[in-house]
Amino acid sequence: MSSRLLLIEPDRVLAATYKRALTADREYMVMKANGAQAAVRLADIKTPDLVILELQLIAHSGIEFLYEFRSYSEWQNIPVIVHSMVPFAEFRHSWELMTHELGVVSYLYKPDTSLAHLVEAVREYVPVKT
DSSP, X not given: OOEEEEEEOSOHHHHHHHHHHHXXXXXXXXXXXXXXHHHHHHHHHSOOSEEEEOSOOSSSOHXXXXXXXXXXXXXXXXXXXXXXXXXXXXXXXXXXXXXXXXXXXEEEXXXXXXXXXXXXXXXXXXXXXX
């Protein structure tokens, strides 16, 4: 059985690229959402094992999504990887809150992250099920 990943990425081309990389070996099943509301609906249908989150979303911010996501008790312990175009310096002041209260386990800055590095980060927090 594959682990379920919830990919929240508003750029459809990037989302398709990430999905291909993450499903290449059929290790993961990726649910794609382009915004916070769609992501919550998908998570409600099938609880993910991990969330990959872009902070810059269209209708809501990634931080708003995290607050809503964590308000559901069944999603309290699901790890979140922030994979974003937002430079770390812009949210450094809220990093402690993001890690301790909102469950962010890793931050990957898109311009510095290869597809292989993204897949490696996912594997660190969600080992492949056999």
